[in-house]
Amino acid sequence: MILDRPDLPIEDFERETGWLLKPEGACKAGVCIPLPPLRATVDAGELADRLGMGVVHDDRHGLWALGPSTVSGRALESADAPDFTLPDLAGRPFRFGSLRGRKVVLVAWASW
């Protein structure tokens, strides 16, 4: 996720990363990481540090980028497939979760 300031509202962090910030800590896929008391905005760097997220700061453009969390030590933190919405060729958004009830073979490819 790309940020243009080092802190952000809790809802934005939750929406982008899938981590929910609760009294017991940051929680995802049944795992909770304890956190200091939360305010309305969170310090992205501190949170990223606790969740093992790589943080890159681009001075020149005043941007930060947070990589995925590494709490589980693996790319997948859960066998539950994450939901996502991506556009088709016509730009129409398609929500992957709408295929619930079907077996899906998801194939990533590229023109390069």
Next chain:
Amino acid sequence: MWQELRAELHDDGLEVVTVALDSAGPEAARPWIERARPEHPALIDEHHRLDELFGIVNVPSGVWIDEAGVIVRPPEPAFAARPEWDEGIDDDATGYQRRTLALEEQLLVEDEKYVAAVRDWARHGADSRYALTPEEVLARSRPRSRAESEAAAHFELGIHLRRQGHAADAVEHFRAAHGLQPDNWTYRCQAWSFVDPHLGPSAEYDTDWASEVERTGVEAYYPPLDMP
């Protein structure tokens, strides 16, 4: 390729979703999608979100998700047919293109094995010997270190800056991503594609596709499928 398999297995409850990891956008993917005439969703992932979500580092990669939304096979090489890599080669092909083609022809492509597995899963579902338990899925998911997470952050910044018109600054981030996660072919190929569609030597990068494949070994590019 996938459309044929999808048509065959659709009534067994199987759907195919193809996703182009193409930061150049829909126009880059359009010729292939239009030729395939898919009846299944064919999506465009310009920001490479799937790479992070599933741990995809090369293409083509396949992930199986069952009816309950549970992953039963994490990313692995996924071919429905052997690609016709020589299609783009004509009398004007450069030495580099021919070198690339010679390497491509040595890559391990297990299309028959993969298709047979998909057919078995379509037919038998959870009872298929190809459907893994959640524990097996997590155990097979590729390790992710802090360095790799940082690579993802650099790559995302590179894509973002490139879209903003800062191509040279983007290159710096792509180079950092490559250094932090050298075995991520997606990061390399996407970055190289911006300076050379043939992924050849460039002023911006220290290496190219053919050189890297030769260095790391053709047999390592698409690892053998771990299935019965």
